[in-house]
Amino acid sequence: MLLGRTANGLYWMNRYIERAENMARLVDAGLRMALTRTQNASEEWNSVLLSAGADVAFTQKYQDYTAANVADFLLRDTSNPSSTMSAIETARNNARMVRTALTRETWESINEAWMSLKRMLARPIDERDLPSVLDAIKRETALIRGSFYGTMLRNEIFDFSQLGTYVERADNTARILDVKYYVLLPSISWVGSTLDNYQWESILRSVSAHRSYRWVYEADYKPTNIADYLILNVRMPRSLTFCYRFLAEHLKFLGDDYGERHACHATADKTQAMLRAGSIKDIFDAGLHEFLANFIRDNTRLGDEIAQDYKFY
Amino acid sequence: MRLAAFDEMLPEVSGLRKPYSAYDRWLKEQDPARLTEKMQDAERVFRKTGITFAVYGEQEASERLIPFDIVPRIISGNEWRRLTQGIEQRVQALNAFLDDIYHRQEILRAGRVPRELVAKNEAFLPEMIGVRPPAGVYTHIIGVDIVRISENEFYVLEDNARTPSGVSYMLENRETMMQLFPELFQQIKVRPVENYPQLLRQSLAAVRPQSTKGTPTIAVLTPGSYNSAYFEHAFLADQMGVQLVEGQDLRVVDGHVAMRTTEGYKQIDVLYRRVDDSFLDPLTFRPDSALGVPGIMDVYRAGNITIANAPGTGIADDKAIYSYMPEIVEFYTGRKAILGNIPTWRCSEADSLKYVLEHIHELVIKEVHGSGGYGMLVGPAATKRECQDFAKKLQAKPSNYIAQPTLALSTCPILTEKGLSPRHVDLRPYVLVSDRIQIVPGGLTRVALKEGSLVVNSSQGGGTKDTWVLDD
Numbered sequence: 001m002l003l004g005r006t007a008n009g010l011y012w013m014n015r016y017i018e019r020a021e022n023m024a025r026l027v028d029a030g031l032r033m034a035l036t037r038t039q040n041a042s043e044e045w046n047s048v049l050l051s052a053g054a055d056v057a058f059t060q061k062y063q064d065y066t067a068a069n070v071a072d073f074l075l076r077d078t079s080n081p082s083s084t085m086s087a088i089e090t091a092r093n094n095a096r097m098v099r100t101a102l103t104r105e106t107w108e109s110i111n112e113a114w115m116s117l118k119r120m121l122a123r124p125i126d127e128r129d130l131p132s133v134l135d136a137i138k139r140e141t142a143l144i145r146g147s148f149y150g151t152m153l154r155n156e157i158f159d160f161s162q163l164g165t166y167v168e169r170a171d172n173t174a175r176i177l178d179v180k181y182y183v184l185l186p187s188i189s190w191v192g193s194t195l196d197n198y199q200w201e202s203i204l205r206s207v208s209a210h211r212s213y214r215w216v217y218e219a220d221y222k223p224t225n226i227a228d229y230l231i232l233n234v235r236m237p238r239s240l241t242f243c244y245r246f247l248a249e250h251l252k253f254l255g256d257d258y259g260e261r262h263a264c265h266a267t268a269d270k271t272q273a274m275l276r277a278g279s280i281k282d283i284f285d286a287g288l289h290e291f292l293a294n295f296i297r298d299n300t301r302l303g304d305e306i307a308q309d310y311k312f313y
Numbered sequence: 314m315r316l317a318a319f320d321e322m323l324p325e326v327s328g329l330r331k332p333y334s335a336y337d338r339w340l341k342e343q344d345p346a347r348l349t350e351k352m353q354d355a356e357r358v359f360r361k362t363g364i365t366f367a368v369y370g371e372q373e374a375s376e377r378l379i380p381f382d383i384v385p386r387i388i389s390g391n392e393w394r395r396l397t398q399g400i401e402q403r404v405q406a407l408n409a410f411l412d413d414i415y416h417r418q419e420i421l422r423a424g425r426v427p428r429e430l431v432a433k434n435e436a437f438l439p440e441m442i443g444v445r446p447p448a449g450v451y452t453h454i455i456g457v458d459i460v461r462i463s464e465n466e467f468y469v470l471e472d473n474a475r476t477p478s479g480v481s482y483m484l485e486n487r488e489t490m491m492q493l494f495p496e497l498f499q500q501i502k503v504r505p506v507e508n509y510p511q512l513l514r515q516s517l518a519a520v521r522p523q524s525t526k527g528t529p530t531i532a533v534l535t536p537g538s539y540n541s542a543y544f545e546h547a548f549l550a551d552q553m554g555v556q557l558v559e560g561q562d563l564r565v566v567d568g569h570v571a572m573r574t575t576e577g578y579k580q581i582d583v584l585y586r587r588v589d590d591s592f593l594d595p596l597t598f599r600p601d602s603a604l605g606v607p608g609i610m611d612v613y614r615a616g617n618i619t620i621a622n623a624p625g626t627g628i629a630d631d632k633a634i635y636s637y638m639p640e641i642v643e644f645y646t647g648r649k650a651i652l653g654n655i656p657t658w659r660c661s662e663a664d665s666l667k668y669v670l671e672h673i674h675e676l677v678i679k680e681v682h683g684s685g686g687y688g689m690l691v692g693p694a695a696t697k698r699e700c701q702d703f704a705k706k707l708q709a710k711p712s713n714y715i716a717q718p719t720l721a722l723s724t725c726p727i728l729t730e731k732g733l734s735p736r737h738v739d740l741r742p743y744v745l746v747s748d749r750i751q752i753v754p755g756g757l758t759r760v761a762l763k764e765g766s767l768v769v770n771s772s773q774g775g776g777t778k779d780t781w782v783l784d785d
Binding site: 001002003004005007093096097099100104108111112115156160254258260310311 | 362537538547557558559561562573574575576577579
């Protein structure tokens with residue numbers, strides 16, 4: 001038996017842990033672009049902010065898209081509710097609230113991540129330290145994930161946690177693709193220019209997939225392959241299909257345990273079936289941007305339905 | 314001012330006291346540098362686990378640790394037996410007093426406790442008149458604060474009969490000591506405390522409503538994660554394997570209190586609440602409370618839920634009532650109190666007020682309804698000015714205060730940079746009442762870390778120690 005409020009806390013705790021890490025990943029990709037291509041750096045930082053869903057808030061505070069400004073806003077600014085610092089703080093508050101549902105190791109890893117990031121992000125980041133700060137953020141969230149997977153019982157507590165992780169991750173991957181969808185369109189440049197190559201690598205880098213891509217596809221970046229990898233690949237841990245495989249699975253566990261199916265089950269199954277049946281060609285034919293916009297909308301709806309069906313409030 | 318205090322380890326006259334002999338032998342073999350290291354280890358353990366508490370009125374330090382001292386406070390088996398007899402008697406009397414106060418009020422009719430002291434008391438809940446809680450138990454969990462003056466003199470300082478806190482520190486302190494010094498526990502037989510959560514659970518289950526079918530569903534009600542004792546609420550729920558609920562999770566469904574789960578509403582039979590009376594039910598008490606459950610008092614009156622501790626138990630640990638405890642114990646148990654009270658002047662009485670005002674520099678003066686060391690004056694430690702200001706408050710509302718002599722509370726050494734140094738301590742053992750009374754051998758030893766200070770409250774710079782009851 002699980003309180004609705006606890007399920008809610010677990011769901012958001014994991015969404016925010018995922019978000020804290022994704023912010024670091026986005027800044028990482030942006031930094032890489034800015035280092036390799038100095039002319040259009042501000043444009044790159046702009047798309048990083050768009051992917052983070054933080055562009056509007058950023059422009060209210062800053063005029064220039066510089067590495068220092070963007071990194072500060074996305075990593076340590078507590079007035080930005082999605083910054084790594086805000087996200088880890090929210091994750092910890094949720095963890096504190098659901099503490100009785102967590103193993104000691106899991107709670108301690110979150111508490112320690114919070115303590116160490118709070119210390120590390122207390123002052124503005126020196127540009128020279130940025131790479132090591134990004135590494136540290138990814139390491140802390142990896143430690144949380146490790147103790148979580150290593151110690152948690154696979155029950156409803158685990159299911160609700162995973163739902164949070166994968167709803168957030170699917171949203172994140174879809175947004176990254178949507179911000180850059182135009183560079184993936186075959187009509188613009190079928191044969192990649194150097195510029196395109198950078199763009200493509202940046203997309204892969206923001207989901208930490210620039211190396212694994214080569215293990216699956218040929219060495220050259222091809223937009224259709226990149227889109228295929230991030231949308232349809234079953235084994236790529238940040239692809240939309242991967243996320244929905246687990247969303248559907250954990251929802252099925254909950255449905256079986258409780259002996260009841262809800263609206264969220266139908267929504268998740270529908271999206272999963274659509275991803276399974278689809279080919280990347282169909283998606284491009286129907287329009288990549290439309291596909292992603294629909295996906296993001298349905299994914300948000302799934303989150304709302306989960307909250308409602310399982311009495312989060 | 315320095316009081317000549319009785320030291321529980323090294324009283325000046327008689328040399329090392331026996332309960333400490335084995336520990337002392339071990340301590341002498343230790344490298345001081347290693348002990349300092351262990352002290353830092355302990356702090357790391359506490360911070361990592363998040364064993365923190367909130368301090369009211371300090372912004373940045375919203376989460377702080379209660380300092381922990383690694384020298385245990387040791388009580389012999391004999392001393393403990395004597396204490397438990399006194400505590401049991403007292404706890405019986407407290408429950409009998411509550412039952413009487415909310416029913417026939419014989420003690421008032423007999424004139425042993427003044428009627429207006431009860432009737433006009435905010436902690437007395439008229440809503441509880443005629444209500445008999447399941448199994449007839451009012452105060453299920455009690456923390457009796459005990460101080461020691463000499464080898465054979467123990468006094469009760471306070472009866473915490475509403476929602477005593479600190480038991481999680483008793484458990485975590487032991488856990489930490491066992492992690493830091495496993496060898497000590499092999500050499501010295503210390504009675505275990507770690508089964509407290511199981512005992513608490515059994516005790517709560519035993520006082521379930523009569524109508525409960527099968528195993529009762531128990532939950533801990535917390536005001537939420539921003540409460541200063543939230544760690545303890547979560548800890549106890551976790552250790553008992555029960556749900557930790559907030560008011561927003563609960564509502565009254567079909568005459569029962571139920572919690573909102575992922576599968577709908579589920580009935581609760583026993584609620585261990587850590588929310589004050591006035592917040593418990595906005596329909597009965599404070600209408601602005603969002604921490605309680607609207608309608609829970611109706612369910613309670615219908616006998617469909619056990620609330621531990623029962624609403625209205627605060628009347629028994631009120632500081633004005635405290636001064637009548639010797640009479641109360643005798644009235645209900647027919648015997649003299651085994652554990653005495655500290656002599657107390659009730660400032661509401663003209664003679665006493667006069668005495669208190671004349672001797673303000675020697676006395677400890679407390680607010681009748683205060684707790685946590687807030688709003689009190691320690692005469693000997695206060696400046697002339699502070700005494701004068703306090704005297705004015707006292708004259709303005711005498712009935713709001715009681716006064717007690719400044720006792721030389723016993724000391725127990727703590728480890729400082731310069732080695733062992735005596736500090737004043739008190740003791741809070743935890744008592745569970747169901748169809749029987751159980752006292753876990755140990756408790757929370759609070760220690761005033763500042764040299765000479767008598768205030769042990771964690772909110773006022775106090776720390777804690779592991780408390781050992783020897784199995785001898």
